Amino acid sequence: MCLDFERLQQEHIVLMTEYGRAQYRASRVVRKQAAMIERLEAQVMMLRAAVISRDSALAWARDDYEALAAAAPGLAKRADMARELEALKARIGVLMRERTARRASAAPHSGVDLPAERLAEADLYDKAVLCIGQDEASATLAQRAIENSGGRFLRHDGIDGKALETSLVDADLVICQTGCVSHGTYWRVKDHCTRTGKQCVLVDRPDALDRVRARRASSALPEQE
Numbered sequence: 731m732c733l734d735f736e737r738l739q740q741e742h743i744v745l746m747t748e749y750g751r752a753q754y755r756a757s758r759v760v761r762k763q764a765a766m767i768e769r770l771e772a773q774v775m776m777l778r779a780a781v782i783s784r785d786s787a788l789a790w791a792r793d794d795y796e797a798l799a800a801a802a803p804g805l806a807k808r809a810d811m812a813r814e815l816e817a818l819k820a821r822i823g824v825l826m827r828e829r830t831a832r833r834a835s836a837a838p839h840s841g842v843d844l845p846a847e848r849l850a851e852a853d854l855y856d857k858a859v860l861c862i863g864q865d866e867a868s869a870t871l872a873q874r875a876i877e878n879s880g881g882r883f884l885r886h887d888g889i890d891g892k893a894l895e896t897s898l899v900d901a902d903l904v905i906c907q908t909g910c911v912s913h914g915t916y917w918r919v920k921d922h923c924t925r926t927g928k929q930c931v932l933v934d935r936p937d938a939l940d941r942v943r944a945r946r947a948s949s950a951l952p953e954q955e
Contacts, residue, residue, distance in 0.1 A: 854881035863907025888915040
């Protein structure tokens, strides 16, 4: 009887020890879950605040758009037309470049682009040379170089399209100040020179013609013995 009681007492102690360990593990799990729930609730609150802020901004933007549309009827249609116009401009530019490239490849000698330095080597005597651009200093340098070589100086600012076409027809050689003309004027000049076979000097720096004038002046000096 006494032995049975002691055995039961030992088993009870073992069971209570395991029970205490199980309670400890369960308490740790509960604490972890509580901490996770707290973090998730905080995230939910932040997300709700972000959604409210976004919805408020969208509502204000919608109200502003509606007020603007009411003040300017047809605004959306005009905006669509403006986007289509920009797309058409870009497409026209691409087509013009492709057309010029095709013409150049089909007739490689129909027009010649010369660097500014080659102007000193060109025969300008009794030729009409057209300078296109709005840079007065470069135009003055070009005029001196052309007139000193016996050529006739012509000038156009590159703005009036009809007058530009007339000037291009009258010229034997064209100097285009690429940094002082519009994109449309540049391609108009390139297209004309490609079609007619005229030489075209492209000047992208204002000092390029200054170097041409200096080179021509130095070449005119007599050689020293």
